[in-house]
Amino acid sequence: xxxxxxxxxxxxxxxxxxxxxxxxxxxxxxxxxxxxxxxxxxxxxxxxxxxxxxxxxxxxxxxxxxxxxxxxxxxxxxxxxxxxxxxxxxxxxxxxxxxxxxxxxxxxxxxxxxxxxxxxxxxxxxxxxxxxxxxxxxxxxxxxxxxxxxxxxxxxxxxxxxxxxxxxxxxxxxxxxxxxxxxxxxxxxxxxxxxxxxxxxxxxxxxxxxxxxxxxxxxxxxxxxxxxxxxxxxxxxxxxxxxxxxxxxxxxxxxxxxxxxxxxxxxxxxxxxxxxxxxxxxxxxxxxxxxxxxxxxxxxxxxxxxxxxxxxxxxxxxxxxxxxxxxxxxxxxxxxxxx
Numbered sequence: 001x002x003x004x005x006x007x008x009x010x011x012x013x014x015x016x017x018x019x020x021x022x023x024x025x026x027x028x029x030x031x032x033x034x035x036x037x038x039x040x041x042x043x044x045x046x047x048x049x050x051x052x053x054x055x056x057x058x059x060x061x062x063x064x065x066x067x068x069x070x071x072x073x074x075x076x077x078x079x080x081x082x083x084x085x086x087x088x089x090x091x092x093x094x095x096x097x098x099x100x101x102x103x104x105x106x107x108x109x110x111x112x113x114x115x116x117x118x119x120x121x122x123x124x125x126x127x128x129x130x131x132x133x134x135x136x137x138x139x140x141x142x143x144x145x146x147x148x149x150x151x152x153x154x155x156x157x158x159x160x161x162x163x164x165x166x167x168x169x170x171x172x173x174x175x176x177x178x179x180x181x182x183x184x185x186x187x188x189x190x191x192x193x194x195x196x197x198x199x200x201x202x203x204x205x206x207x208x209x210x211x212x213x214x215x216x217x218x219x220x221x222x223x224x225x226x227x228x229x230x231x232x233x234x235x236x237x238x239x240x241x242x243x244x245x246x247x248x249x250x251x252x253x254x255x256x257x258x259x260x261x262x263x264x265x266x267x268x269x270x271x272x273x274x275x276x277x278x279x280x281x282x283x284x285x286x287x288x289x290x291x292x293x294x295x296x297x298x299x300x301x302x303x304x305x306x307x308x309x310x311x312x313x314x315x316x317x318x319x320x321x322x323x324x325x326x327x328x329x330x331x332x333x334x335x336x337x338x339x
Contacts, residue, residue, distance in 0.1 A: 036063075050076055054086060066093060084110045088119050095127055103127055118144045122153050134161045152189035155181050159198060178202065193221040197228055204235050211235050224255045230262065242269055260291040267297070271304050280304040295324040299331040311338055 039056040046052060053076050060069035073090045076083070091106030104127055110120040121144035128137035138161060141154040159181035166174040179202060185195040200214035215232040219225060233248030246269070249262035267283030270276045281304045287297035302317035315338055321331035 048079060050080055050083075054083075057089065061089075061093075066096060069093060084114055084117065084120075088117075088123065091120075091123055095123065095130070098130070100127055100131060116147050118147050118151065121147070122151075122157070125154060125157055129157065129161055134165060137161055150188055152185045152192050152195070155185035155188060156192060156195050156198075159185060159195065163198070163202070175202075191221050193218050193225070196221070197225075197231065200228070200231055200235075204231065226252050226255055226259060229255070233262065233265065237265060237269065240273075242273055245269065258290045260287045260294060260297070263287040263290075264294070264297050264300075267300060267304070271300060271307070275307075277304045277308045293324055295321040295328055295331070298324065299328065299334065302331070302334055306334070306338070314338060 036059075039052075039059055042052055043049070043056055053072050057069040057072035057076070060066070060072065070090070070093050073086055073093070076086050077090070080086075087106040087109050091103045091110075094100070094103035094106065103123070107120045107123045107127065110117050111124075114120070121140045125137045125141035125144065128134070128140065138158065141158055144154045145151065159178045162174045162178035162181060165171060166178060179199070182195045182199045182202070185192050186199075189195075196214045196218035200211045200218065203209075203211035203214060212232060212235060215228045215235070218228040219232075222228065229248050229252050233245045233252070236242070236245035236248065246266060249266050252259060252262045263283045263286040267280045267287065270280035270283060281301060284297045284301045284304065287294050288301070291297070298317045298321035302314045302321065305311075305317065306314035315335060318331045318335035318338070321328055322335065325331075
């Protein structure tokens with residue numbers, strides 16, 4: 001469960017605080033700047049300028065400099081511990097580090113002072129989801145939606161909870177609730193990339209070609225999403241639409257030429273479908289070039305050489321696969337067959 005929700009936790013770090021009214025708000029009316037030098041120079045000149053310190057913390061988060069952001073927020077709270085926006089962002093950082101006790105402390109601090117703070121309710125929902133307490137997570141998410149039913153984030157989180165519940169228990173009702181929740185998330189925000197991807201995955205599992213429509217919608221939002229391109233490629237691969245699968249994987253190579261899985265898939269298709277063994281070898285070699293521990297690719301290199309009649313190289317690669325993973329039975333069986 002923690003792996004399932006970890007990426008949800010990270011999305012908190014782009015949040016700039018609640019839209020609710022907060023007393024003594026020193027985070028408003030500031031200018032967003034994306035210059036490290038500008039922030040460093042100005043904070044040095046005015047180290048007690050709280051709005052500037054808060055903006056630098058958000059800048060650090062945009063740059064994924066989480067520890068630096070945390071330090072700025074801690075400095076802020078030493079000078080002024082009353083700002084709820086600061087507590088919210090600090091709680092998010094603590095959750096991203098899976099320091100759930102500290103995260104809960106800061107969300108509780110907010111809710112004790114602002115019972116209508118939807119960001120804190122959403123944060124608590126994520127926190128309890130990470131704790132694998134789905135019932136409590138849903139309570140907090142539903143409280144958030146009672147305050148503002150036109151949000152996308154809590155619907156998306158509910159979709160993740162229901163989908164994980166289906167995976168764990170096989171409840172069809174949970175599957176339907178997950179689909180409905182993701183769809184509602186999109187209705188509230190047509191640019192909710194993650195909801196499109198999740199719907200694509202779910203319809204993919206149903207064998208429904210609607211999955212491709214959702215992957216395409218995700219790609220309209222993030223054209224260089226390797227996740228969406230890979231999922232789309234796998235949809236085509238699993239249904240024998242080989243040329244379309246190749247097109248997706250080649251697009252991924254243009255985005256990031258070092259990702260091994262698309263190379264492996266192309267090698268697999270050439271090995272077992274097109275039976276173009278030289279091409280299979282080329283792609284499996286690409287896989288191990290970027291991941292020298294990819295023992296499955298070494299095994300498939302052995303298979304490709306075996307099918308070409310090159311038993312010496314086949315033995316070499318089967319042996320290499322076993323050296324990396326001595327428990328890999330498939331490579332052992334392949335090697336024993338050639339003894």
